[in-house]
Amino acid sequence: MTITPTALPEVLIVEPKVFGDARGFFTESWNEERFNQATGNTLRFVQDNHSRSGRGVLRGLHYQLHPHAQGKLVRCVSGAVFDVAVDMRRSSANFGRWVGVELTAENQKQLWIPPGFAHGFVVVSETADFLYKTTGYYAPQAEGCVRWDDPTIGIEWPELGMAALLAEKDAKAPLLAEAKTFD
Ligand SMILES: Cc1cn([C@H]2C[C@H](O)[C@@H](COP(=O)(O)OP(=O)(O)O[C@H]3O[C@H](C)C(=O)[C@H](O)[C@H]3O)O2)c(=O)[nH]c1=O
Numbered sequence: 708m709t710i711t712p713t714a715l716p717e718v719l720i721v722e723p724k725v726f727g728d729a730r731g732f733f734t735e736s737w738n739e740e741r742f743n744q745a746t747g748n749t750l751r752f753v754q755d756n757h758s759r760s761g762r763g764v765l766r767g768l769h770y771q772l773h774p775h776a777q778g779k780l781v782r783c784v785s786g787a788v789f790d791v792a793v794d795m796r797r798s799s800a801n802f803g804r805w806v807g808v809e810l811t812a813e814n815q816k817q818l819w820i821p822p823g824f825a826h827g828f829v830v831v832s833e834t835a836d837f838l839y840k841t842t843g844y845y846a847p848q849a850e851g852c853v854r855w856d857d858p859t860i861g862i863e864w865p866e867l868g869m870a871a872l873l874a875e876k877d878a879k880a881p882l883l884a885e886a887k888t889f890d
Pocket of ligand 1: 758
């Protein structure tokens, strides 16, 4: 397992070892001991999620506030997405800053997004199956969201050649200045 910090040092690219052979491949997509040894975390995941989306679908930017804040370990198992995390902690020197990583079925990269960060992705393949583990249960009453295209965050989304397809709540999400944040 390889762990690579991003420009937001708490957001980590996780690359489990992939064993390829003439039949295909095998990989341990999650190994608690290896992950916690490599990152110094002591994570406990309580929920697995799976969403499927078509090209141009943009889900996010979402997060849950305390006491229901979620850490997420995300990956794309078919197709490809551009995955983004935004630091929503006002006390952080990186408040409002973002990182983006292409997660694909081919590169088998995963992204660890700790509590305190907004998360979202846009699909850059015909379809994408997106799986992720969370350290907290779904709590819609604690959900926060921030606009995907807020110029003060300035996410450089990939060119899609089409308008992003968003849920109504995401199209109407607040800008960072009005969004709920972490201390
Ligand atoms: C997230 C979630 C949703 N739902 C139900 C609620 C709705 O009836 C339906 C679709 O929910 P939503 O439109 O919020 O799904 P996404 O837009 O993919 O939300 C996710 O998008 C970004 C990328 C995230 O990081 C979050 O995990 C999550 O907010 O699934 C559940 O029952 N449990 C859940 O954990």
